[in-house]
Amino acid sequence: xxxxxxxxxxxxxxxxxxxxxxxxxxxxxxxxxxxxxxxxxxxxxxxxxxxxxxxxxxxxxxxxxxxxxxxxxxxxxxxxxxxxxxxxxxxxxxxxxxxxxxxxxxxxxxxxxxxxxxxxxxxxxxxxxxxxxxxxxxxxxxxxxxxxxxxxxxxxxxxxxxxxxxxxxxxxxxxxxxxxxxxxxxxxxxxxxxxxxxxxxxxxxxxxxxxxxxxxxxxxxxxxxxxxxxxxxxxxxxxxxxxxxxxxxxxxxxxxxxxxxxxxxxxxxxxxxxxxxxxxxxxxxxxxxxxxxxxxxxxxxxxxxxxxxxxxxxxxxxxxxxxxxxxxxxx
Amino acid sequence: xxxxxxxxxxxxxxxxxxxxxxxxxxxxxxxxxxxxxxxxxxxxxxxxxxxxxxxxxxxxxxxxxxxxxxxxxxxxxxxxxxxxxxxxxxxxxxxxxxxxxxxxxxxxxxxxxxxxxxxxxxxxxxxxxxxxxxxxxxxxxxxxxxxxxxxxxxxxxxxxxxxxxxxxxxxxxxxxxxxxxxxxxxxxxxxxxxxxxxxxxxxxxxxxxxxxxxxxxxxxxxxxxxxxxxxxxxxxxxxxxxxxxxxxxxxxxxxxxxxxxxxxxxxxxxxxxxxxxxxxxxxxxxxxxxxxxxxxxxxxxxxxxxxx
Numbered sequence: 001x002x003x004x005x006x007x008x009x010x011x012x013x014x015x016x017x018x019x020x021x022x023x024x025x026x027x028x029x030x031x032x033x034x035x036x037x038x039x040x041x042x043x044x045x046x047x048x049x050x051x052x053x054x055x056x057x058x059x060x061x062x063x064x065x066x067x068x069x070x071x072x073x074x075x076x077x078x079x080x081x082x083x084x085x086x087x088x089x090x091x092x093x094x095x096x097x098x099x100x101x102x103x104x105x106x107x108x109x110x111x112x113x114x115x116x117x118x119x120x121x122x123x124x125x126x127x128x129x130x131x132x133x134x135x136x137x138x139x140x141x142x143x144x145x146x147x148x149x150x151x152x153x154x155x156x157x158x159x160x161x162x163x164x165x166x167x168x169x170x171x172x173x174x175x176x177x178x179x180x181x182x183x184x185x186x187x188x189x190x191x192x193x194x195x196x197x198x199x200x201x202x203x204x205x206x207x208x209x210x211x212x213x214x215x216x217x218x219x220x221x222x223x224x225x226x227x228x229x230x231x232x233x234x235x236x237x238x239x240x241x242x243x244x245x246x247x248x249x250x251x252x253x254x255x256x257x258x259x260x261x262x263x264x265x266x267x268x269x270x271x272x273x274x275x276x277x278x279x280x281x282x283x284x285x286x287x288x289x290x291x292x293x294x295x296x297x298x299x300x301x302x303x304x305x306x307x308x309x310x311x312x313x314x315x316x317x318x319x320x321x322x323x324x325x326x327x328x329x330x331x
Numbered sequence: 332x333x334x335x336x337x338x339x340x341x342x343x344x345x346x347x348x349x350x351x352x353x354x355x356x357x358x359x360x361x362x363x364x365x366x367x368x369x370x371x372x373x374x375x376x377x378x379x380x381x382x383x384x385x386x387x388x389x390x391x392x393x394x395x396x397x398x399x400x401x402x403x404x405x406x407x408x409x410x411x412x413x414x415x416x417x418x419x420x421x422x423x424x425x426x427x428x429x430x431x432x433x434x435x436x437x438x439x440x441x442x443x444x445x446x447x448x449x450x451x452x453x454x455x456x457x458x459x460x461x462x463x464x465x466x467x468x469x470x471x472x473x474x475x476x477x478x479x480x481x482x483x484x485x486x487x488x489x490x491x492x493x494x495x496x497x498x499x500x501x502x503x504x505x506x507x508x509x510x511x512x513x514x515x516x517x518x519x520x521x522x523x524x525x526x527x528x529x530x531x532x533x534x535x536x537x538x539x540x541x542x543x544x545x546x547x548x549x550x551x552x553x554x555x556x557x558x559x560x561x562x563x564x565x566x567x568x569x570x571x572x573x574x575x576x577x578x579x580x581x582x583x584x585x586x587x588x589x590x591x592x593x594x595x596x597x598x599x600x601x602x603x604x605x606x607x608x609x610x611x612x613x614x615x616x617x618x619x620x621x622x623x624x625x626x627x628x629x630x631x632x633x634x635x636x637x638x639x
Contacts, residue, residue, distance in 0.1 A: 055601075088600045091544050092551070095343065095537050096336070096587075100594050103333025114441060115541055121445055122538035123339075141443030141539070151445070185433055186542040188441035214429060 045081045046108070046294060049101030051120060053113035054089035056239065057265050058279045062112055062132050065283025066290070073291035087116060098123035110290055111155075114140050114188060121153055128299045131155030132286040133279075135192045135237075137304050146304040154293075154302045156286045160237060160262045161310050162196040164275040166204070168312060169232060172273060172324055173258045179208040180230035182222055182248070184240035186214065193236035193262055208234075219244035220251065227255045235271070237262045245269035253321045264313045273314035273326060277307055332595040338468055340591035344584030345471035346536055349478055349529035350552035351559065351579040356482070357522040358553065359575070361515060362498040363410075366421030368552060370428030371402040371523040372530040372545035377435040379531030380442040380540035388450045392531045398435075399527020402428060403520035410519075411512040432542060440542040442534075449535035467536065474532060475580050478525065483573045485521075494518045495572075526552075554607055555583035557614040564618065586610065 050066070052059055063084070070080065083106065087094040098119040101109050109129045111117035117131035121142055129142075132155055137143045144150040146157070169176060179201065183190040194210075201208050209229055211222045219241055226233060233252060235241045241248065242265065249270025252259045261271035285305050292302055314326035350372065357365040375395035382391035402424055409420035436442045455466035462469075485491045496504050497514040505511050526548070534540040559582025563574050586607075593606045 085594070086600045088603070089543070090547070090600075090603075091537070091541050092343070093590075093594075093600055093603060096339065096591055096594050097600070099339030100333070100336045100591070103335030103337075103339075103595075105333075115539070118441075118443055118445065118539045119537060122536075139443075140441070141445035185438065186429070186440045188439065191438070191440060 046075065046079060047104065047106040048080055048082045048108045048110060048290075049097075049104065049106040050082050050084045050110045051087060051094065051097050051101070051112070051116045052084070053087050053094065053116040055086060058237075058263060058277075059112050059133060061279040062283040062286065065280040066110060066132070066287045069284045069287030070290065073287060075291060075294060087119075091115060091119070094119035095123070102127065108290060108294060110286070117142055117153065117155070121151065125152055127152065128293050129153040129155075130286060130290045130293060132282060133158045135159055135189050139192065143304055146306070149299055149302065149304060152299055154289060154299050154304055156282050156289065157304055157306045158237075158277045158279075158282055159306055160193045160196065160277065161275050162193060162262075163200050164310060165234075165260055165262065166197075166200055166206075168273060168275055169234075169258070169260050172314075172319075172326065173232060176231040177207060178230045179206065180226035180233045181208055181210045182219070182226065182233055182235050182241055183210075183212060183238045184214060185212045187238055187240065190236040190238040190241075197234060197236070213240060216240050216243040220247050223248050223251045227251075227257065230257070233257055233259045235259065235261045235266065237277075242266050242269070245271060249315075249318055253318060256322060258322060258324065259318075264311070267313045267315050270318055271315060272318050272322065272324070273312065273329065275310050275312050278309060278311050281309055282307060332592055336591050336595055337588065338465075340587040341584055342467045342471045342536065343533075344555075344587035345468075345475040345580070346529055346532045347551060347555060347587065348475045348580040348583035349525045349532070350548060351555040351583045352478060352482055352576065353522040353525035353529070354549070354552040354556050355576060355579050356494075356518055356525070358556070360486070360495050360498045361518045361522075363417045363515070363519070364421070365403075365406065365519060365522060366418060366549055367402055367406045367424045367428075367519075367523055368421075368526050368549045369545045369547070370425035370432070371399045371527045372533075372548045373432045373540075373542060374398050374402055374428055374435065374545075375527030375530030376534035376540040376544050377432045377442070377530075377542075378527070380444055380534045381435055381437065383444050383447050383449055383535060384442065386448070388448055388453065388535060391535070392450065392528060395527045395531030396524045399530075400520040400524040402527065403523030404516065406523070407516040407519040411515055429542070436540060436542070442540045444535060444538045444540070447538075449538065450532070451535055471532070471536070474528075478528075479576050479580050482525075483576055486572050486576075490514070490517065550607070550611070551586070552583075554611045554614070555579065555586045557611060558582035558585050561614045561617045564621075 052063055085097045087097060094116055102124045109120045109127055111120045111129055111131045112133055114134045117134055120129045129152055134140055135158055137157055142153040181194055183194055211226055213219050213222045245266050246269050249259060258272045261267060261274045264274060264276040267274050289302050293299055312329050314329040316330045319326040357363050378394040378398045379391035382394050406420045406424045409415040410417050451467050451470055454470045455463050458466050493509045494514045497511045501511050556579050559578035563570055563578035567574055589610055
């Protein structure tokens with residue numbers, strides 16, 4: 001017992017001395033951390049920590065666009081060191097990544113997707129955080145209002161234009177009386193789109209039925225349960241459903257039901273059509289905001305940006321199978 | 332590896348040590364592989380976060396403890412009364428908890444606490460400004476030590492001894508007027524209460540609760556527990572409850588430090604699961620390797636004696 005207690009004591013002491021030895025990095029202002037960088041003389045680079053929640057085609061697209069646009073804005077590899085870390089969908093890892101960035105005294109954190117941004121916001125209150133693909137930044141607690149960021153966070157929102165999607169649906173397949181919503185309630189991104197969709201349809205007086213799934217394997221039976229009850233299916237930006245999109249579209253085609261989705265990747269996998277977010281443009285906008293902050297603009301003076309351009313995409317094969325004309329929206 | 336990362340690893344380690352303590356109770360003491368943990372961890376986070384949003388962070392932790400013991404109770408009833416196999420009982424409760432956790436968070440999958448008062452911010456406000464950088468470390472350490480001490484005291488009470496005896500020898504216990512159904516139930520409730528408290532603390536620490544927070548928690552908890560046990564084994568000849576419990580806490584911290592070290596050594600996060608699997612493998616196989624080494628030395632010595 002004695003030996004063990006000694007070991008614990010030594011470990012604790014080591015911690016306390018080590019922690020006491022370095023001034024609390026969290027409280028040091030960003031400007032001074034730039035001066036104290038321990039890089040070779042003359043090559044004081046700006047350090048950016050980039051954290052992405054998980055591997056995902058849309059999120060990867062955003063990241064690539066950020067890299068490209070930062071270079072185009074003059075923050076190329078000679079000036080900026082980007083430490084890219086991927087959370088692999090694990091919340092615990094996201095916390096450690098955020099703490100690593102704070103410990104490395106980065107000058108800025110770029111966070112892709114909501115949990116990544118929240119983990120970063122919990123880890124530091126003074127290093128600027130530029131987020132991307134956060135559907136509802138106010139709801140996520142990152143900003144008090146879109147116009148005036150009141151914390152150290154600002155960035156871009158990938159709010160889905162649900163209204164435009166339903167307008168497109170009315171144009172392609174008129175006379176829809178009931179929509180079937182198919183999504184995973186465990187994905188916050190989906191839930192916020194669904195809430196929007198409900199508000200839009202309530203205003204229009206159109207009915208809807210909800211079917212929720214937890215795993216991709218349940219999508220097939222969930223879709224079958226909707227057949228006969230609805231005139232069209234609507235799926236938000238839902239990763240769970242996205243994985244099973246080929247199955248879903250097969251069932252829908254057999255039942256002659258149009259499937260409207262909220263992501264263009266889901267159209268590629270067999271969904272009928274969407275008015276979707278252009279993730280490259282989202283990444284570009286994010287990088288431009290990051291460049292602004294890096295050039296000295298205060299975070300509070302950089303309002304959250306929502307996408308200005310959406311692109312309408314439709315799947316030719318699905319449309320042909322359902323006998324719908326989408327020639328206006330396909331190349 | 333930076334100090335902030337190391338400190339963060341220690342903070343998280345102390346918080347996760349409650350999971351390790353819960354698993355010590357169910358896995359080691361009662362000899363039950365309880366998979367409820369993945370669900371009850373999130374349940375604690377959800378309950379604590381919901382009440383924190385309403386302005387009651389401390390009440391939130393109490394609610395987490397209460398909700399966690401309810402989850403443990405369900406698993407225990409499935410096991411003891413309905414004769415469901417322990418692993419299956421845990422899986423059933425864990426699955427049900429997914430839906431319940433969503434309900435608890437008000438049908439949201441992500442509940443931010445960035446603008447709320449948490450136990451960590453409240454505690455930090457109590458301290459002088461110079462010490463605030465260490466408030467999270469101090470508070471998580473206090474929680475870990477208090478819980479460990481309470482658990483040590485509890486396991487020495489009559490009920491605690493009965494729980495330990497149940498895991499050791501069920502047949503003997505039931506023939507000596509202890510009701511194994513009762514002891515198993517109390518053990519599982521307490522184990523899940525600890526796990527749930529850990530979840531509640533983590534939600535307030537990282538300032539948000541997420542529906543996927545508990546995924547893989549059983550593995551993390553077991554890894555921490557086993558690392559601690561190996562350490563305990565290296566340092567003592569005869570293990571006792573107090574030592575095993577202290578070891579579980581230290582093991583949880585060491586596990587987080589290893590992960591933080593891997594991160595700062597730029598191990599890709601996609602390899603992190605492999606890293607933790609290797610840690611668990613080394614920790615589990617350590618006793619076997621040690622025994623083989625001892626046997627090898629013994630044989631060599633015996634050979635020498637024969638030669639002499």
